Each structure stands twice: as structure tokens, then as C-alpha cells.
Amino acid sequence: MHKTLIVILFFSSFTNSFSQSSVNVTGQLRDANTLEILAFANVTVQNATDNSMVTGAITDDNGRFEILGLSTGKYTLLFSFIGYETVEKPLIAGGLNSVFDLGQIALQPSAEQLNEVQVVGQEATTNSDLNKKSFNLDNTIAQAGGSVLDAMKTMPGVTFDQDGKVVLRGSDKVVVLIDGKQSSLTGFGNQKGLANIPASNIEKIEIINNPSAKYDANGFAGIVNIIYKKETQKGFNGDVGLSFGLGALGKRRPDTPTDLGSFSVNPKLIPSLNINYSKGKLNYFLQSEFIVQEALPNNEFTTRNYDDGRNIVSQVPENRKQFRSIINGGIDYNLDDNNSFTFSGLYDRERHIDTSQVAFIDLNSNTRNRFYNWQEEEVTRYINAAVNYRHSFEQPGHTLSANAQYTQGLEDETYSLNDSSAVRVGRDKTNIKAIENTTSLSSDYVKPLSNGRLELGAKLRIRRLPVDYTITPGNESIIYPGLGSFSDWGENLYAGYVNYLIEKEFYDIEAGLRAEQTDVFYDLDPANTYYPNNDKYGYFELFPSARFTYKLNEHNKISAFYNRRIDRPGEPELRVFPKYDDPELLKVGNPYLRPQFTDAFEVAHKYSWNSGSLFSAVYHRIIQDQYMRIFSIDDSNPNYDIVNKIYQNTGRATNTGLELLVSQDLTQNWSLSSTVNWYSNAIDQYEGTVLFPFVRPFAIEASTANAWNAKLTTELGLPNEFTFQLTGVYYSDKNIPQGKELARSSVDIGVKKNLWNKKAELTFSATDMFNRFGIRQEVKNEGFNAIYHNYFETQLFRLGFTYKI
Secondary structure, eight states: OHHHHHHHHHHTTOOOOOOOOEEEEEEEEEETTTOOBOTTOEEEEEETTTOOEEEEEEOOTTSEEEEEEEESEEEEEEEEOTTBOOEEEEEEEOSSOSEEEEEEEEEOBOSSOOOOOOOOOOOOOOOOOTTEEEEEGGGOGGGTTSBHHHHHTTSTTEEEOTTSOEEETTBOOEEEEETTBOOTTTOSSOOTTGGGSBGGGEEEEEEESSOOTTSOSBOTTEEEEEEEOOOOSSEEEEEEEEEEEEEOOSOSSOOOSOSSOOOOSEEEEEEEEEEEEEETTEEEEEEEEEEEEEEOSOEEEEEEEETTSOEEEEEEEOEEEEEEEEEEEEEEEEOSSSEEEEEEEEEEEEEEEEEEEEEEEETTTTEEEEEEEEEEEEEEEEEEEEEEEEEEOSSTTOEEEEEEEEEEEEEEEEEEEEEESSSOEEEEEEEEEEEEEEEEEEEEEEEEETTEEEEEEEEEEEEEEEEEEEEEOOTTOOSOTTOOSEEEEEEEEEEEEEEEEEEOSSEEEEEEEEEEEEEEEEEEOTTOSSOOSOEEEEEEEEEEEEEEEEEEETTEEEEEEEEEEEEOOOHHHHOOSOBOSSTTEEEEOOTTOOOEEEEEEEEEEEEEETTEEEEEEEEEEEEESOEEEEEEEEOOOSSOOEEEEEEEEOOOEEEEEEEEEEEEEEETTEEEEEEEEEEEEEEOOEEEEEOSSSOEEEEEOOEEEEEEEEEEEEEEEETTTEEEEEEEEEEOOEEETTEEEOOEEEEEEEEEEEETTTTEEEEEEEESTTOOOOEEEEEEETTEEEEEEEOOSOOEEEEEEEEEO
16 A cells, blocks of 8 residues: 555656636626616626736627637626616636526616727636546547547546456446447447547547436446537538558467467558538538458456366457448538537448367366367447437527437347367357347436526436347257247336536535436246246436535635446346357356446545646445356366356445546646546455356455556657657556456557648557556456456557548
8 A cells, every 4th residue: 555655646746637618608788777678788707806808798689698708717797888887797607507697687877977898808717627527539649540449548547347348447337428428339338339439530538427417327437428520610621531550469478279379460451531511501420430450359368277186278369350330420400590400320330250269278287178169250230310409599508409319239149169179079059139229318408597507307218129049059069058049128217307506706516316217127038947037127216416616716626526326237237148259268147137326425626727737536436236247166067167257246345546637738849647546446245146057156255456557648749740649557456356457557659740731640659569458367266266368459550641621
């Protein structure tokens, strides 16, 4: 712990800066006695500190005024009209509320004639929200040409687990949104698509650790919101790009003896297109991305040491040939000044062929006692269609919006399995076909107030995911019998929320309440012998959220947060059909899994100065009925033991941590940023029962996992339009249930060259240059211990070119 604190203090001199914001102010001027509208009256905005004039406006024929794009800060508003007394009103714009409606301002008649007010403009000090961190992908040069997953590697508190899931502040319970909504591109409750979304078409990524009540209640670790680029200029504009790369140039560990081994020097070709055409009331937008590559998404070495003296090592290299296309487009139609529609659609199709030869080596005799090979052919397809309607009332920021969205996801996965050894000679074939249909309807209402805003909304979401499972068993089949041939899962969600924000000179308060009714069913084939009953249940829950911010001065503010959230297991966590890429280490779901609930607390502070900022946060989360994968041995086969990695609810847990982010501009062309996140995951002792493939107990010992990660980025502007970036990432050792995960690190570099007066851009990047970012785990359980190393493809060298149309 002492060493951890030293490292935290060392890294706390650098970190990422936050995005800035602006506000709009509106209101209406009237005669205090007659209530007559005062047209062409003057509105002046002064800096509250020195009374210097910032900007102003003149009321229209209806006495209304609008001040748009006012930088956040403290102001005094002066309302004046010839023949009337001047009225002053304070305005505190901290950046949390984007629109201030001052309502009706009454001016008293006066015999004194007022001088005409001259309106001038001046930029004021800006601020940012403690709750949301925003990252422009133009600044991730060292990961240029890669995926969204690559870009997220350097973001504060973000890590990744052995399944490629995003882990935020030590938890994989993260919600991923596209342009503020769940979509087929990343799925509902998973992040499968992140590794295949080229970052070139993404404008920015937001991390929201403490979402308000207007967001869905799932995802206790927070929300990652991916925002696509979208031009608003008139005419035809956009950009085209092409990236070429090579991955896995070196091998961390020699392959076990097979003919194929693991892919290396894997080529990547990623063309992308982002175009916009705007004319009159219509705006057309289109983004397309294509990926053609060889890849090594998994390369798992597992050494099993059994209590009876057996010691066996196996390697599962997932050698992949892949083609993926994503097309995202739509039309914005501005019916008039107050009404607009957006019609959008997304098509995402991916096909890959994975080939693997798995050798099981007896380490005692150094002989191969089993040789297993498989080929997986999988097609996934996602279709997303949405209609958005937005009505803007006369008052700026006063809006009513509605959204209808339909998503269909297809998964068609065929495994051809082949054993040829002394243990077994046989062939098997499995096919899983799953088609998920999701329909959602939502509406949101926003009403600006004089010192805040009111938000109301409702949502209906219906999900159905039937799965067909076809088995073609061979001689001495390794497929568990009695699984059945189908399952059917469904979830209905009904939600409503209210959220209120008030912003004062020295403090802000935001409070909200979300109500959700959830109905779930999971039907299994009656032929399934492991789970005798179908599952069906419903529950109604309230999810409050609250935030209090105190402004110490213009450069310091501190916030306290509370959220109650839920994580619902989806069909992938419930699926009863095992994955057979390693027949002695099977990953399988649990149809009786239940949701976990979390109470989250956080205190955050931000101090900013002219050339940088410091953000710090302390957080604590209490989780009830946590669910996760556990290891459990199945010794029912006389020839070999099978280890099941199966989802189970495991009782109470806590997640406590400290996050520091610092950024500093050292010179005009040189900047440094750094993040440090320390956390402690504590799990209470728990005893339960595994039902698959036979009833047996399991036990989780009480444990505490203390871990930290640190990230350092420096960027240097060089002559002749060159920019250089260096990123270092370090993840410490950490305890995991039933074992330990070892430390890993990565060093990335990037160089960017602007061409033709910034009309084009050339980038070179190298991620994980020294190939040290693979995952290594040590697991202990009753009857065996295992050493798990996943040396998947983390080392990538890319050359990219982008041209602005």
C-alpha cells in the first residue's frame, strides 16, 4: 500500500483536461404596471467580478431575447429601456445547465431617460462538469488508425478483462451508448462491437461515472458514450481515410507443437468514409467502415496442475480471417424552426473464420496426450432503424423529443470439432443461431428554469432472443447430452423519470428519481436435463440519484454524488449452451442468474488554472447479489477433467477507489497528462450450488483485491506540422476471485503530419511496442490450480491517411 501511494503521488502531477461548455439565456421584458411587451429593449451581460461588458442582445417584437453561446461563469444581467428603471439580475452559469429561462422581467417606468446601451462581445472564463469526462479522438495519435477499443485504452479508469470487456474503475458492468442511445452496434449489455469500430469516424468519447436519472439504471460502473462525427456546414463536406497495419509482429511465448500454431505479422486494411450534404431543410449524413484482416483475438495458454500429480498445458490460438462492414447514415429534416425529424439506419455485418489446433501436453513426460482442432464460422449482423422527433418551443432549450427504435441482431455460429489422439477419436459439430429483436419507444421533455432545468421522460423497451441449438454428435462425442435444442429469452422494461437541476452562485443541486418495472422470462427446451424449470419473474424498483456541488471559488469546486443502479444479466450470461473452443475449459451461462443492485457514493474535486487542471475523486460502491464467472471442476469423465467457467451470483461485494487526473501545458507546443486509479474490490465469503452439469457445491472465500493503474501521455508539437505523442500504460497485480491477475504494461507512440494546409493528415502509430500487454492469471480451486496466459494480439503498427473533402 505504501508503494501504491508513492506511485499515486508521482503520477498526480499530470492528467486529462475536461471539455468546456457554453450556455444560452432567454427571457421576456414587460411593463411592470401595464404588462405591455417591451420590444427593442436592451439586455447587457457584465462580468460579475469587474463589471466589464461581455455581450448583449435586443428584445424582439414579442419582448423576448436570446443570448446564445455565453461562456460559463458569473455574470450580472442589466435590462434597460428608454423611460424605465434599469433592472439587474445575477446569473451563475457553471456549465451544468445549458439554458437559463429568466421568465418575465418587469421594468418600472421612470421619468429619467436612459442612454442607449452599446453591445460588445468578450469571451469569459469557461468551466466543466465534474461528472462527465470528454475525450476528442483527434488527440489520440498513438492509437490512430485503430478501433474505439484502442482509443479507450488511455482513458482514465478504463481497463479490459480477458474477454475483451471494458472495465471501468475495476468493474465490467459498463453501459456503452452510441450517440446517447443503446444500439445494435455495441449490443445491449455487452461491448462486442467496440474492437471493430474504427475510431476514424468517431468525434469523441464521454465517460459518465455518475449518470443522472434520465439514463437507464443499468451499468453500476458508469456509461461510455461514443459520439459519431456529424458535420453541420452547408454544402458537401466530410473526409475519407485509409489505414494499413500489421499486428502480432512478435510472440511472447513459443507455440505448443502443432502444424498451424498462432497467426503472426497479421495484415489489416481499414478504409473509412464520412460525408455530409446539407441544403435547405435537409441534411444527409453517411459513415461507412470496412475491415479486412487477419487477427489473433485470443491466444490462451492454460497450465493445469492437479492435486493427483498431473500437469497439463494447452494452447488455444484463435486464428481469425475477418471481413466486417458498417454503414451508418440518415437524414435530418427541419420541418420548420420548431420541428425536426431524424431518420437514421445502421447496417453492421461481420463474417470470420477461426481455425485452431489445440495440443494438450503432459508436462511430466513432455508428450502430447491429446490433439484437438476446431474451426468456427460465424456471421453476425446488426440492423438498427430509428426515427427521432424534436419540437423546440419558443423558449430556447425548451424541448420535447420522441424516439422510436428497432434493432435486430443475428448470430449464426458453427463449430466443427475434431479429436485425433489416444484420449479420443471423434468429430462433433454444433450450430447456434440466435436472432434478437429489440423495440424501444421513449420521450423526453426539458424545461429551462431561471436557475436550472426540469427533465421528464418515459421509456418502453421489449427484447426477445430465441436461440436454436443444433448438435451433430460424432463418435465418443464431447458434447454434453441433454442440453435440448432451443431456448427463448425475453425482457420487457417500463420506465419513467424526473430530474431537477438548480444552479446558484455558490452551489448546484441535481436530484432525480427513475422508476423501472422489469418482466423477464427464460424458457428452455423440456429436453434439457440440467435445469428442470423455466424461469419467469418481475420486479419494480426505484433508482434515485443526487448530486450536490459547492463552489469554493472560480477555480475550485467539490461535488458529492449518490446513485442506485442495477445490472441485469442478458442472454449471453444466461445461455445454457457451452462454448467448446477448449473442451477441457468450458465457458457457459446460467439461466437462473439474478440481477445485482448497487448503491454508489462519490466525492469529487476539481481545481483548474490557466494552463492545466487537477481532478480527484473518492468512490465507494456496495453491490448486492454480485454475479461473475467462477471456476468449478467436473470430474465425471474418466479420461480427463473438465473445468467449467460458469456464471453465478456470489453475494455481497464492495468497490472502493481513488481517481486522480492531472493535465499541464508545459509550453505552447508541449503538454503532459496523466491518470491514476487505485481501487479495492472486496468480496464476502459465499457458498452456493452449481447445477451444471451436475449438482455440486462451490465456495468463494472472502478476499480483497487491491489494484491500481496509471497512464501517462505527452504530446509535442514539432516544426513542419508534425506532432509526436507517447503513451505509457501500467496495470498492477490484482486479486481476482479464486486467484490473482499479474501486472502488465504497454508503451504506444504516434506521429501525425498535417498536409496541404491541414486538408489531409498522415499518421503512424505503434501500440504495445514491446508486446507486454497480454493477460496473465493464476487460479486456485479445489482439486487443481491453473495458470492462464492470454497473449492475444496487442502489438499493432499502423499507417493511416485521411483527406478532408
